[in-house]
Amino acid sequence: MKYGFIGLGNMTTAIIKGMCNSGDFDSSYIYGYNRTKSKTTKLATSYGIQATTSIEELMTKCDVIILGVKPQMLPDVLPEVKKHLQEKHMIVSIAAGKNLNYFHGYLSESTPIIRVMPNINALIGASTSCYTANEQVTETQLRLITMLFETIGTIIEVPEHLFSIFTTIGGASPAFTYMYIDALARAAVREGMPKNMALDIAANAVLGSAKMILQSKEHPWALVDQVCSPGGTTIQGVSSLQSNHFETTIHDAVAAVTDKDRSLSK
Numbered sequence: 387m388k389y390g391f392i393g394l395g396n397m398t399t400a401i402i403k404g405m406c407n408s409g410d411f412d413s414s415y416i417y418g419y420n421r422t423k424s425k426t427t428k429l430a431t432s433y434g435i436q437a438t439t440s441i442e443e444l445m446t447k448c449d450v451i452i453l454g455v456k457p458q459m460l461p462d463v464l465p466e467v468k469k470h471l472q473e474k475h476m477i478v479s480i481a482a483g484k485n486l487n488y489f490h491g492y493l494s495e496s497t498p499i500i501r502v503m504p505n506i507n508a509l510i511g512a513s514t515s516c517y518t519a520n521e522q523v524t525e526t527q528l529r530l531i532t533m534l535f536e537t538i539g540t541i542i543e544v545p546e547h548l549f550s551i552f553t554t555i556g557g558a559s560p561a562f563t564y565m566y567i568d569a570l571a572r573a574a575v576r577e578g579m580p581k582n583m584a585l586d587i588a589a590n591a592v593l594g595s596a597k598m599i600l601q602s603k604e605h606p607w608a609l610v611d612q613v614c615s616p617g618g619t620t621i622q623g624v625s626s627l628q629s630n631h632f633e634t635t636i637h638d639a640v641a642a643v644t645d646k647d648r649s650l651s652k
């Protein structure tokens with residue numbers, strides 16, 4: 387099986403890096419094509435993938451075609467993909483906001499198409515990804531794609547009607563979490579702690595808290611109650627967050643991303 391990437395930007399570079407470093411994929415079976423040629427050359431040099439100079443060449447050589455361009459570039463790329471589509475091909479899209487119907491409109495309903503949503507933590511092999519597939523995708527193809535995206539983290543199946551909300555809480559939330567960690571660290575700087583020290587502490591506290599939720603299986607509020615001793619210090623901060631609309635602020639941010647993602651599919 388040969389894998390062809392159209393668009394070699396931040397996300398596909400992270401995926402190619404994950405595939406090559408995993409030892410499960412041979413770089414001589416990975417092909418790339420990018421509008422700006424220097425990016426293709428750079429990846430060919432760094433990871434030993436095969437450079438191609440057109441979508442036609444890439445599609446002739448590959449079976450699995452991974453679309454890695456920005457969503458707004460798809461109308462330029464998909465007609466060319468359609469022109470060179472063969473029975474051997476499976477199409478994988480990582481584009482935000484473009485649902486399976488969108489691809490059926492450009493390609494054909496008989497083409498196996500999988501939507502995958504990775505996140506930026508793919509760069510360190512810690513993406514939380516999800517996928518949904520049309521009926522043409524076989525179990526064997528699904529296993530292959532699962533294996534591919536496991537090289538950059540975890541992947542679960544999500545029904546398409548939940549894809550937009552996954553995009554928010556799986557795909558966009560790392561940005562929210564980076565902001566939260568930085569806000570904690572900045573607050574510590576106000577109290578006199580050096581920023582680097584504060585960032586390390588805040589990031590590790592968030593990492594530990596995430597593990598606690600996953601491993602303890604406790605309800606998050608039960609964990610909050612465990613940290614809040616009566617008349618103690620933590621309950622003061624928890625009350626302050628609540629009176630400053632912490633949860634509503636998060637809900638508004640989630641709704642804003644989800645609405646934008648849904649509007650991209652129209």
Ligand SMILES: NC(=O)c1ccc[n+]([C@@H]2O[C@H](COP(=O)([O-])OP(=O)(O)OC[C@H]3O[C@@H](n4cnc5c(N)ncnc54)[C@H](OP(=O)(O)O)[C@@H]3O)[C@@H](O)[C@H]2O)c1
Nearest residue numbers: 393394395396397420421422454455456457480481482506
């Ligand atoms: N970044 C994320 O955190 C993230 C998370 C989840 C999903 N995604 C999805 O991943 C996709 C890529 O995002 P990104 O952040 O990696 O974008 P990016 O860094 O801008 O990469 C896009 C690449 O596509 C190339 N390109 C544009 N038009 C092309 C064409 N006609 N033919 C061939 N290559 C072309 C660009 O080449 P040039 O060098 O010529 O500009 C660029 O290298 C998007 O659909 C996005 O929704 C991204």
